[in-house]
Amino acid sequence: xxxxxxxxxxxxxxxxxLLLYNNKISDVLIDFLIDTGADATMLSPQDAMRIGIDISxxxxxxxxxxxxxxxxxxxxxxxxxxxxxxxxxxxxxECHLEFCENLLVGPDGWTFGSILGRDVTNRFNMNxxxxxxxxxxxxxxSNPNHYEIFSVPLKR
Amino acid sequence: xxxxxxxxxxxxxxxYDNMKSFGANKYYYYQNRENLQKNYGGKFVIISNExxxxxxxxxxxxxxxxxxxxxxxxxxxxxxHVPRMNxxxxx
Numbered sequence: 001x002x003x004x005x006x007x008x009x010x011x012x013x014x015x016x017x018l019l020l021y022n023n024k025i026s027d028v029l030i031d032f033l034i035d036t037g038a039d040a041t042m043l044s045p046q047d048a049m050r051i052g053i054d055i056s057x058x059x060x061x062x063x064x065x066x067x068x069x070x071x072x073x074x075x076x077x078x079x080x081x082x083x084x085x086x087x088x089x090x091x092x093x094e095c096h097l098e099f100c101e102n103l104l105v106g107p108d109g110w111t112f113g114s115i116l117g118r119d120v121t122n123r124f125n126m127n128x129x130x131x132x133x134x135x136x137x138x139x140x141x142s143n144p145n146h147y148e149i150f151s152v153p154l155k156r
Numbered sequence: 157x158x159x160x161x162x163x164x165x166x167x168x169x170x171x172y173d174n175m176k177s178f179g180a181n182k183y184y185y186y187q188n189r190e191n192l193q194k195n196y197g198g199k200f201v202i203i204s205n206e207x208x209x210x211x212x213x214x215x216x217x218x219x220x221x222x223x224x225x226x227x228x229x230x231x232x233x234x235x236x237h238v239p240r241m242n243x244x245x246x247x
Binding site for chain 2: 008016020023025027028029031033035037038046047050066067080084086093095097099108109111112113115148150153154
């Protein structure tokens with residue numbers, strides 16, 4: 001299970017993950033907006049820069065359309081998203097690694113942050129408890145996309 | 157790749173502390189969102205050590221400000237574009 005959270009004031013659904021790409025892991029957490037209206041997951045150019053990705057070196061990812069019009073994207077290939085939940089009862093970090101064929105990167109003018117789209121969210125049952133402000137994603141085991149779950153000791 | 161991920165996380169003693177610091181910076185943003193909207197609406201902000209340490213009006217400025225941070229600050233910083241007051245957002 002991956003834990004998400006409700007962002008005030010209007011209860012945006014969000015989740016944090018590390019990025020695995022080119023056999024390297026970002027040491028920064030990415031704050032994703034859960035967007036069930038988006039076909040694809042997209043990394044904001046600000047997050048890409050924060051991770052140290054040279055956007056200009058990436059392949060073109062094609063044009064995507066939204067409420068505000070169309071934008072050109074770049075693409076990171078063969079990446080993994082690592083959702084980490086601390087399990088304080090076991091003093092472990094529970095890690096969920098979800099593999100993605102493509103992760104789009106938004107253009108310079110993009111201001112909406114990084115987005116977790118349906119290419120990833122559709123692999124999960126989303127459990128939204130608005131009354132108690134709890135949000136979690138439970139993996140659908142029959143979904144054919146590759147994922148791995150592992151735990152590591154919590155180092156404080 | 158999973159083995160590599162596990163090895164990295166196991167060998168990163170500061171990862172959990174960094175996650176907590178990132179969470180604190182994120183919490184600072186949401187707790188102070190209205191004030192930040194008044195002062196930084198329409199801008200990007202970089203929050204570190206539970207304070208706004210830089211703001212930028214466009215991507216070029218943001219890029220310059222981000223490059224001034226050391227690795228630790230960059231790792232734990234929460235960055236976001238601050239909506240203007242009463243701005244409705246539809247992604």
